[in-house]
Amino acid sequence: MSHPNPPALDARLLEKAIGPYADGQPSQDERGKVYRELLGFVPPRIRSRFQITGAIDPRILDLQEAARTHAMYPDCFDQKTVQLMIFGMLLMDLSDAATIHGVAARRAGASWQELQAVISMCYLFRGLPAANRGADILAELVRREDTAAESPK
Incomplete structure (x- = not known):
């Protein structure tokens, strides 16, 4: 499954406003690898976080990505x-x-029946808004x- 390319960030504008992505950090392309493996693309919000946080506070970006990796890849659960x-x-x-995690679940092998079961x-705890939103997703x-x-x- 691929994703149509979302609008590109205007990297020049962002760099002009907030400064360049920090030297000595993994490149934004390197950081995006795990997202491309999981989803087939790097979501726009993630790309923004890389560009902006990577320029302003690269240490917190490292911490965010380390926490995300630790939590999302536990030894006790498979990715599906x-x-x-x-x-x-x-x-x-x-x-x-x-929606993004529905994409990831499908790429990890989840069936339509499994997504519907979720x-x-x-629905039991959130009602029709969750059922409607889920069907739309x-x-x-x-x-x-x-x-x-x-x-x-």
């Missing part, structure tokens, strides 16, 4: 389970980031997968 849990947690908040559990994932399947490789 991790991504299904995160999908459900974000869906409970009706967060738009649930949506159904969310699955429809978006179907659209993305169909678009990716039709794209020339």
Whole structure:
């Protein structure tokens, strides 16, 4: 599954306003590798965080990425389970980031039935807004997968 390229950051404008990405840090491309493996692309918000935080406070960016890696790759769960849990947690908040983790869950092998089961559990505790949002997310994932399947490789 691929993702249409989101609008590129205007790196020149950001650098002019806040300064350059810190020297001596992993490159933004290197930092994005784990996201490309997980999702097939680096989400725009992540790219913004890399550019801006990497210029202003590169140490916190290192800490954020270390904490993220530690939490998202536990030895006790496979990635499909991790991504299904995160999908459900974000869906409970009706967060738009649930879509990204739905993508990651599918890439990790989650079935439509497994995603729907998570949506159904969310419905029990969050109600129809979660059920509606979940159905919209699955429809978006179907659209993305169909678009990716039709794209020339």
